[in-house]
Amino acid sequence: MLCFTYTYLKAPASCGFIATASIRLLAIRSSLFTWLMNAEIKKQYPNAECTKTIKIFAFFMCEVLHFFNLIGSPKGPTQKMNLFQSITSALDNTLASDPTAVIFGEDVAFGGVFRCTVGLRDKYGKDRVFNTPLCEQGIVGFGIGVAVAGATAIAEIQFADYIFPAFDQIVNEAAKYRYRSGNLFDCGNLTIRAPWGCVGHGALYHSQSPEAFFAHCPGLKIVIPRGPIQAKGLLLSCIADKNPCIFFEPKILYRAAVEQVPEEPYTIPLSQAEILQEGSDVTLVSWGTQIHVLKEVASMAQEKLGVSCEVIDLQTILPWDIETVCKSVVKTGRLLISHEAPVTGGFAAEISSTVQEECFLNLEAPISRVCGYDTPFPHIFEPFYTPDKWKCFEAIKKMINY
């Protein structure tokens, strides 16, 4: 009881919704564990004296677990940062703690076209932060080599639209290295970063969201943050992860999203979706920029239709958190998935297919996908192309009235 209260009260000291929730959960779990242990021991050793030692031991265990949890959760001094600054912070932390880490890509030396690597070359030297010539296939191939040899490689592709010359290297080389060598080699030290998604004026080749192409490839991890706090935590997780990761950064949020981000390193676990808002009628799933649209849609739905929406940020596209989404759909019975990429073959199709397999009898209405149209990303038609809040709202209405 004591340790439960202790841990529970300590939780608010750390910032962030997940952290608090998870610490509280941990407190409950650890207390339960203690109680069970207590009960078990009492059964085995009816002597009263032992239980005191056990209690102290259990308390100590709680503290230890709590301590470990705090390492993983954001705490300490924070600073107002936008998305590109939080990325710089994550890279800064990595270069400081990992002497083998190198960052390379087109124009990263002066700071990068989106300022994600500003100051790093001056701080860590030109042999750790350097420019490559204009050759994406070369960049990724080179990165795989660096990773396989044991160094931490962080490659930048200037725009996700340019990643396609490197597609063969990523899919055929990076993703399959561990498998084909029987775990003798792997390029888990490789992380590829690329600006992603629509930006308002990007047109065909500065707006693409190619996550679906890579989702079809086992062996890769694909991660997309929705804001600065998530970006730093997820990027550090990707870098630490022992698998090749592609980290897409929503370019429209580089300056637009500003949050209080901890200066110390912290990680957010991969393959865990985050429930931003709990609800009972409809589940809304998305990632990246589109999550902010869905949050708005959720409040619109509450106001105008009295519909309570559960908003889930998938965060990791591959491997994705099937459990969280399915649990939510079992509760609400309706699912809407939204992304900017074209609807045919987009990742919403995969989610939709899996959910109907797992939760068929719980569905009240067909699963709705509100995505980009099956056209190249247009120049002048962008406002019509993107899945805005009105299209999502309409879809919710349809599902409710099904």
Next chain:
Amino acid sequence: MKTMLAIISNALCRMTGRNAGAQTVSEGARVVVSRSFADFTPQATFDIKKCDLHRLEEGPPVKAELTREQGLQYYRTMQTVRRMELKADQLYKQKIIRGFCHLYDGQEACAAGIEAAINPSDHLITAYRAHGYTYTRGVSVKEILAELTGRRGGVAKGKGGSMHMYAPHFYGGNGIVGAQVPLGAGIALACQYQGNNQVCVTLYGDGAANQGQLFESYNMAALWKLPCIFICENNKYGMGTSVERAAASTDYYKRGDFIPGLRVDGMDVLCVREATQFAADHCRAGKGPIIMELQTYRYHGHSMSDPGVSYRTREEIQEVRSKSDPISMLKERMLSHNMASVEEFKEIDIEIRKQVEEATQFATSDPEPPLEELCNHIFSKNPPLEMSK
């Protein structure tokens, strides 16, 4: 004032025996002092810089002939491209043009010189700095500016934007760096296959010169002796990276290794023309591909988002502008050889300014493409696309 000059000019006319009625005095109190065309040198020969050669016994001639008409035409072309690009700059800053805009001013001699040496039936493909080539390949300034502003009167119906402009025998306009080079080799293959004696001019920049697909194209073109002229427009900076920092070898004309190459002064329209003529003859004779490196310079940054001064000094830009500006060089040459008058050039300038103004009017007032165009032209025969989603 007007009448006095009219009297004098009439007197002069009587002296030279020309028809007085043919003299016109322009509006707005601007008097053009008419000179007889016999006063101008019809043709002159100029010394041009010798080209560096790679795997070639002899190169293009070191002297170029220029007629008055040609000179004025090149001037007009280059000045139109210059004014059009500056207008695009202005419109971008006013946010009438949005998206990405890569301007060509400074490099006009390349477009004008190449066009002068090839036929309209030859083919040309380039990367995203394409406005100049779109004009030289026959698209009007009006259509180019309307495409930049995304209107239905644009050359690609407003759907392509700055980087995607096309015309007959001009294949754009390509956003992905280096991706147009294998396409160019393919077009050359089609020319060879069809036996039509046409060549394909495939352009790329110093940044793209490090892309793997170029070397694949060189190999195929050389293996099959394709009539492809690979041209590297070396403007010394791949976006913000100077050539020394990006390339192990900055001799771009030698990078084709087994393909012969020329290094050409890209700021001199005559030099470019002679070299392209030489290259086209080489290809048409069935000798296979050839590489040209045009040493040129761009005044603007890489795109409108790039001020262009963080990786090079303003002094450098100023120096190039004052010493090697292609338009000034041509103008001075013609004036020093008495091939045209200052007033004539001024008149051309004014005409071009007017043309660009009219084009801007059109580009800003034309309506945007209709919504049906969003899903149009995805496939050859469009299946109806569900717009409900």
